[in-house]
Amino acid sequence: MQGITSQNKVLPYEALLEKAKDLGLRRLETTVLRFPSARAGYAVCSATLEADDGSIYREVASVPAVSSSGETQARAVEGACLRAKARVLEAFTGLKCKLDAPAPAQRHVGEATLAPIQSRKAPEPVPDEACSECGAPLTYGHYEFSTRMFKRPLCASCQVNTATSR
Incomplete structure (x- = not known):
């Protein structure tokens, strides 16, 4: 962990990312470990941070998918990756991250929502x-x-x- 004077400071994600860059962030990447499905309704992601001094930090985070729609599942994956990155940045900088809740999708009045007429799921081998x-x-x-x-x-x-x- 890098030396920071104030351990109680809470920063938004973007500011925490900039602070990590100032402290020697070399690489930050995420890997999806689990996609949400009907059996497991949550996404799991892992984030890996590599610093200029060669130290490596890893964190894992999960986010539930509240429905089985593709859009909700995609948001769960994005949320899990963002949480994992925030956790690894917190571990690296010693500062807390304030994540803003993602806004729900905006729909215009009278906008048609496309839905399949009949589900055609192929049997899995x-x-x-x-x-x-x-x-x-x-x-x-x-x-x-x-x-x-x-x-x-x-x-x-x-x-x-x-x-x-x-």
């Missing part, structure tokens, strides 16, 4: 493999995501454990 860590059965989404991100099939809890141990 069933993977033949189980989690390589604990042996739990995997959904197709977990199988695809974990083999892409972790190079091996992992269930959701093993994905989180693996991501936090990196």
Whole structure:
């Protein structure tokens, strides 16, 4: 943690990001660990910060998706990534971050909302493999995501454990 005189200071996200740049922020990136779905209605993101002195900070955050609409799920992912970045910036600077709540989507009076007439969800193929860590059965989404991100099939809890141990 960098040396800051006031530990009780609360800054908006943009100001905290600028302060971190002044203190030697080299790189700040996020990774989505879990996308919201019907089974797990929340998004999980991890943020990694690298400082000029070579120190690395990692934090994880989650945000619930209040509905199953694509827009709500996208907002949950954005919110989780923003919270994770705010937490890692807080750890790096020693200052608190004040996150503004995202405003709901503005709709104009009389604006038509597009909705599908009938849901046409294709059945998910069933993977033949189980989690390589604990042996739990995997959904197709977990199988695809974990083999892409972790190079091996992992269930959701093993994905989180693996991501936090990196």
